[in-house]
Amino acid sequence: MSAPVLVINSGSSSIKYQLIDGETLVASTSGLIERIGQSESTITHKTGAEKHVWNEQLPDHAAGLEALVTAFDEFGTPLSKTGLIAVAHRVVHGGRRFVQPVVIDDEVMAAIGELSSLAPLHNPANLEGIQVARKLFPKLPQVAVFDTAFHATVPERAHLYAVPQDWRSEHGVRRYGFHGTSHAYVSRQAAAALGKSPKEVNVIVAHLGNGASVSAVERGRSIDTSMGLTPLEGLVMGTRSGDIDPAIIFHMHRQTGASFADLDSALNKESGMYALTGQVDMRAIEQAATGGDRDAEVALDVYCYRIRKYIGSYIAALGGADAIAFTAGVGENSPEVRARVLESLVALGVKLDDEANEAGGPVISTSDSPITALVIPTNEEGEIARQTTTLLRS
């Protein structure tokens, strides 16, 4: 490896990590530490063809990151012997300030902390990962790569909310957008799949994971995206409502006396597919729908309809699209969701090839479809490593 980067994506109860060559973007090791803070955590560590899975009690992120270091010691090469050039962290909210990756110092950490109120499910966990990694690797540069950065190009007509002036000027209220490393990477790959440079094409990216967002990418630049001030707006997600009438919040506050903190938590953690079906995992929801569960069937319809509306509006925003790319857990793996989303877009120029869709792509539209539909696996960690290497070289 010529410039190995350890990429850390620290979530509220999990840590995803990869050791990636910053030049070739090939990952030699990847891992997932799940259920941090619960009675038993699971660690999955993959290196080459080897996969190791074990359970351990990990009370917090510090214990999680120590387990990560130990995993490298025991299976493969200890991190201290890999010639690591940096530790790169996914940070979800960069606010107005961070529109490029930065080397992290105390002041940057404080700024990331201040942005926690805008990404309460994400930034505190990202920060914890950084704190622990700085202690574990005090000599290495720690770099933050922000989910919001790719959407810094979204123009005023799409990022301004029509709300009082001081909300916007003093309290940072605007659309920021998230999953930026995924939208950036997948839109470039989509252009490549069409045999074009990113500057020659308009692409709509549907990132459908646990969190989900759609973006409109015009000639390589994001011009609109479905998430907003926070990662709550837009699509229906695993546990997040996505778009709702904001007055629902005041109505429920008046009706039940629930505090704003309770309502915030309800919309972020107890809504979405979970509220409609009692389940978060799309595989289970699809199975239930196939088995005749009406709630699951209706929820799938709600989920796909919302995506379809966004895609239709982004075709209008872009004045026509060359490609629609599906990515992330659901987008990459669910022919059912892709078919439901695209089924009535024929009039807008998307003709699905059912067999290709079942087979998983990459091209899932017919050869005469004016808009090419694609399935493109995302690589957020690879993109984070690439941006980190670029920053450290400059």
Ligand SMILES: Nc1ncnc2c1ncn2[C@@H]1O[C@H](COP(=O)(O)OP(=O)(O)O)[C@@H](O)[C@H]1O
């Ligand atoms: N074969 C599949 N069919 C449908 N959904 C799937 C499939 N495989 C994974 N998923 C869904 O992908 C989602 C997780 O996506 P992922 O991108 O890993 O999310 P995150 O990175 O936000 O944790 C889960 O809801 C899971 O059910």
Ligand SMILES: CC(=O)OP(=O)(O)O
């Ligand atoms: C921003 C966001 O929603 O991220 P995730 O999908 O990882 O929850």
Ligand SMILES: [Mg+2]
């Ligand atoms: Mg994700």
